[in-house]
Every structure is written in structure tokens, then in C-alpha cells.
Amino acid sequence: MRAPTPAVLGPPLSPESEKKISDALRASDEGLFVTRLEDVVAWARKNSLWPMPLGTACCAIELMATAGPRYDIARFGAERLSFSPRQADLMIVAGTVSKKMAPALRMIYDQMPEPKWVIAMGACASSGGMFRSYPTVQGVDQIVPVDVYISGCPPRPEALLYGLLLIQEKVQRRKKA
Amino acid sequence: MAIVVDRRLGLIDHLYLPGIFRGLWITLKHLFRRKFTMQYPEQRWTFPEGFRGVPALVKDQEGRVKCVACYLCQFVCPPKAITITAGEMPNKVEKYPAAFDINMLRCIYCGMCEEVCPEQAIFLTRDYEVAGSTRTGLIFDKEKLLEIGGMRPDPIMKWAAK
Numbered sequence: 096m097r098a099p100t101p102a103v104l105g106p107p108l109s110p111e112s113e114k115k116i117s118d119a120l121r122a123s124d125e126g127l128f129v130t131r132l133e134d135v136v137a138w139a140r141k142n143s144l145w146p147m148p149l150g151t152a153c154c155a156i157e158l159m160a161t162a163g164p165r166y167d168i169a170r171f172g173a174e175r176l177s178f179s180p181r182q183a184d185l186m187i188v189a190g191t192v193s194k195k196m197a198p199a200l201r202m203i204y205d206q207m208p209e210p211k212w213v214i215a216m217g218a219c220a221s222s223g224g225m226f227r228s229y230p231t232v233q234g235v236d237q238i239v240p241v242d243v244y245i246s247g248c249p250p251r252p253e254a255l256l257y258g259l260l261l262i263q264e265k266v267q268r269r270k271k272a
Numbered sequence: 273m274a275i276v277v278d279r280r281l282g283l284i285d286h287l288y289l290p291g292i293f294r295g296l297w298i299t300l301k302h303l304f305r306r307k308f309t310m311q312y313p314e315q316r317w318t319f320p321e322g323f324r325g326v327p328a329l330v331k332d333q334e335g336r337v338k339c340v341a342c343y344l345c346q347f348v349c350p351p352k353a354i355t356i357t358a359g360e361m362p363n364k365v366e367k368y369p370a371a372f373d374i375n376m377l378r379c380i381y382c383g384m385c386e387e388v389c390p391e392q393a394i395f396l397t398r399d400y401e402v403a404g405s406t407r408t409g410l411i412f413d414k415e416k417l418l419e420i421g422g423m424r425p426d427p428i429m430k431w432a433a434k
Contacts, residue, residue, distance in 0.1 A: 167309045218351065222377035222407065225351035234377075236407065244410060246326075246402035248380035256312050257401040265405070 133269060140184070140210070141266035142172040144259070147183035147207060149200065152190025154217040154249040161252040171259055180206040185262060186239070189249075191219035192232045204239045212266065214258050215241045218248045319398055324383045326399040327374060328421030329414065330392075336431065337418065338393035341367040345385035345394055353378035354385060366431065372414040376402050395421060 108116070146168075150158055161168050168174055177183040180203045192200055204213070215235050218224030221244040223233035235241060242265060245258040284290055310317065331337055341358035359370030385394045397420055404410045412420075 164308050165310060166312060170309070170311075218377060218380055221410075222375065224378060225380055227352065234407065243403055243405055244377055244407060246376040246379065246410060247400065248382075251317075251400050253312055253317065254401050254403065258403040260313070261403055261405070 137267050137269050141263040143175075144171075144173045144185040144212075144262065144266070145175045145177045145183045146173050146185045146187050147180050147203065148176045148178070148187055148189065149203065150187075150189045151192055151196060152219060154189035154220065157249040157252055157255065158187060158189045158216065161255045166252040166256060168256065168259070171256065171263065173259060180204075181208065183207050184211050186211065186213045187216055187255075188213065188220040188235045188239075188241075189216040191224070191226055192235055192238075193230050194232055195230070197232050197238050200235065201238050210266075212242045212262050213239050214255075214262060215244045216255060216258065217245060217250055221245070224248060323398060324381045324396045326376070326381070326397050326402055326420060327379065327383075327385055327394055327417075328397050329369075329372060329394055329417040330421040330424040331418060332426035332429065333423060334429075334432075335423075337368060337414075338391050338424075338426065339369045339372065340391055340393070341369040341372075342390065344388045344390065348384045348388045350382060350384065351378040351380055353380075369414060372417060374412050374417060376410045376412055377407060392424070392426075395424070397421065 148155065148158055160166060162174065162176060173185065180186075184207065186204060186207060188200070204211070213235070215221040219226060219231070220235050221241075223231050225248075227233070232238065243258045243261045245254055247254050250258075329337065329339055341356055343356055343358070346352075346354040346356050353375045355371070355373045355375075356369050357371040358367045361368055381396065381400075383396050386396050399420065402410065
């Protein structure tokens with residue numbers, strides 16, 4: 096799946112010139128590093144995600160544990176938990192979202208600059224979990240577009256890191272950006 | 273009564289460098305301490321006895337699905353994550369689950385289904401990394417649950433004669 100090519104990169108190469116380039120690459124013994132600008136940008140993005148910790152309940156405790164020294168989310172470049180949505184590009188919804196909280200959550204999402212991704216961490220954020228009740232939002236995907244759902248009540252820090260790896264994969268594929 | 277202490281900065285404090293080196297010395301000391309961080313995708317945690325992970329269905333040693341669709345787990349499940357549709361066996365002896373879905377996004381890994389099951393057909397496994405990009409993809413059906421659960425030998429085999 097290929098993202099639309101930005102204008103700065105010029106039109107896509109014709110099959111002849113692509114073949115010419117690949118032949119030249121095969122002929123040269125010296126290593127040549129060729130990539131596309133959008134690949135480099137995506138690589139930089141995925142390794143420096145700045146999460147917006149939207150901790151509304153007990154999942155936030157596991158989120159803090161993930162940021163702590165034992166699990167160390169900094170190994171994936173996401174240690175800069177931004178408490179301002181203006182400097183975040185990954186929203187981690189950790190916890191139960193009540194209907195009263197829902198407009199605030201949407202506002203925080205709208206304040207985040209593009210491109211942005213959302214993790215619904217845990218049962219409550221993903222589906223409402225055990226709170227099948229009238230004040231609880233039955234899944235934050237009713238308010239914001241969610242990229243990765245993580246199961247668990249709360250999920251272990253490893254499960255959150257696994258979800259982060261899925262997000263990184265998605266950023267590299269540039270499906271949404 | 274508050275005592276006001278006049279802390280004036282001397283020349284050494286104004287240089288800032290001694291303070292910086294004192295801080296860096298602490299960083300340097302931590303470099304030689306025992307490493308605390310778990311390198312997650314490569315290193316895994318060792319489970320204590322009774323760890324509750326993803327629930328899964330099991331088969332006995334003859335490949336029979338142990339579940340008899342009694343609906344006890346569906347009844348007891350606090351978030352109502354389990355949905356069972358019962359089917360009838362051809363020999364009219366026993367029910368079996370024609371469909372058995374667990375919504376992993378509802379499941380809270382509480383282990384009540386394992387506790388209540390009279391046939392010991394549902395167990396909480398050691399898996400905990402369940403994540404995905406769609407909600408429907410995280411509703412595990414019977415095949416998926418049996419694949420996770422695998423086989424647990426049944427010492428009694430009370431259905432063998434039926």
C-alpha cells in the first residue's frame with residue numbers, strides 16, 4: 096500500500112528508469128543507501144512518538160509503570176509523556192471514560208496536531224469493559240478514531256509496549272499520516 | 273516562628289560546573305549498578321503460580337471439546353464477555369457449543385469462568401499480549417480459543433462410554 100506521493104518528490108518513476116536504477120544498484124559492489132523521504136520521515140516519527148497520557152482510571156497506574164525504569168517506554172522513544180496535547184502525537188486513553196468526560200476527551204484529541212494516533216488501553220477504553228452502564232462511554236471509538244485496542248483489565252506494561260509496537264508498525268506503513 | 277536563612281551564592285556556586293559534575297557523578301555511578309530494565313520483546317517476565325491471562329477452551333486427549341454449553345460461565349461473567357450458542361450432539365446425549373465467543377475487549381481476566389466451570393473446559397492461560405486494530409477482530413471464536421487452549425488430559429473420561 097503506497098501513500099500518495101507528495102509533490103516535492105516529483106512524479107513516480109517510469110518502469111524503464113526504475114529498472115535502470117535497480118540494474119545500477121545490482122552492478123555496484125559498493126553499498127548505496129537509497130530511500131524515500133517519506134520513509135525517513137515515518138521512521139523518525141515512529142521512533143519519537145510523544146504520548147498524551149489520558150489516564151482516567153487504574154490503567155493509568157500501569158501506564159506509569161510502563162514509563163518507569165523496569166519496563167522503560169524510553170527504549171521505544173516514547174518517554175516524553177506530554178501533558179499538553181499541542182505537543183503530542185499519540186493519545187493513550189487509559190481508563191474508563193464517562194459521558195461527562197467525553198467532550199473533554201474529544202477536545203484534547205482535536206487539539207493534538209496531525210498526524211496523530213490513538214491507543215485504547217484496557218477493557219474500559221476499548222469497549223466499556225465491565226461498566227455496561229448509562230454513564231460510561233462504551234468504547235472511545237465512539238468519540239475518536241482508535242488505531243490499536245489493548246485487551247486487559249488493566250493490561251500488563253508489556254501488553255502496552257506490544258500495542259506501542261503495533262502503532263510503530265502502522266506509522267512506518269504511513270496508513271493514516 | 274520562621275527562621276530566614278540567607279543563602280548567598282558564592283563564586284563556586286556561580287560557576288555551576290561543580291553542581292553539574294556532582295550530578296553527572298550520580299549518573300556515572302548508576303552506569304555500573306545492576307541493570308534493572310527488562311528488555312521486553314526479547315526478555316519475558318516469569319509468571320508466579322496462578323497468573324491469570326487470556327481465557328481459552330481446552331480439548332481432552334481424544335480431541336473432544338470439553339465444554340458442554342451449560343452457560344454457567346456466560347452467566348457468571350461480570351462484564352458479559354462470553355456468548356455461547358449451544359448445539360446438540362447427534363447421539364442426543366450431550367450439548368456442545370456450536371459457537372463460543374469471548375470478547376477480549378470486555379474480558380477482565382478475573383478467572384470466574386475457570387472457577388465456575390463444572391467440566392474444567394475453560395482455563396486462563398499465560399498469554400497477556402492481546403491487541404489489535406479492530407474491535408471485531410478481538411472477539412475470539414471457538415476455533416481461536418481452542419487453538420490458544422490446546423489439550424489438557426482428562427483423567428476421568430466420563431463421556432467415553434456414551
